[in-house]
Amino acid sequence: MMAAADRYREALDAALREYETLGRQRAEMDERLARLAQTIGSLTRLCHLTPTVPFGLTDACRMVLKAAGHPLTALEVRAQLDAMGFDLARYSNDLASIHTVLKRLNHAGEAEFVPRAWEKPAYGWKRPVQSIAVSSRAEAEALFTGKQLPGAAHSRRGRKR
DSSP: OOOHHHHHHHHHHHHHHHHHHHHHHHHHHHHHHHHHHHHHHHHHHHTTOOOOOOSOHHHHHHHHHHHHSSOBOHHHHHHHHHHTTOOOTTSTTHHHHHHHHHHHHHHTTSEEEEOOSSSOOEEEEOOOOOOOOOSSHHHHHHHHHOOOOTTOSSOSTTOOO
8 A cells, every 4th residue: 555655756746747848848839939930020021021029128039049049149149139120229239238138137047158268158048947856855965966875776867757
């Protein structure tokens, strides 16, 4: 007969797996929506229509970083914003505004500053963090340090059920 704690642990594991699956699906959908918004902006301009992007600079930069799939410099972000029809003319110094937004996104933990040896530094979109439930402080420390717990045959990281 299964103890109540074991049933709770199984329910917790199932909830965590579903939460992580839905988080990955949401991230994939966000990336696809960002790519589609860029495509729509570009096609609108090619059709000689006035492209409009219904959000501010911060949201537009988020969208560009999500869609890119790799780190971008501020100049590359500006080029993407221009290509999708974002009106940068309202900013007296658009590149300074983009730098400010990218720094704020980095500070907020949404973007990641990527220093590069031979090129200009860039910013990349951060992927969502995975959740792992642990039953003890020792187990949590083992996950972060990479050490194996005494008597543990394998780590919980990456284990499929």
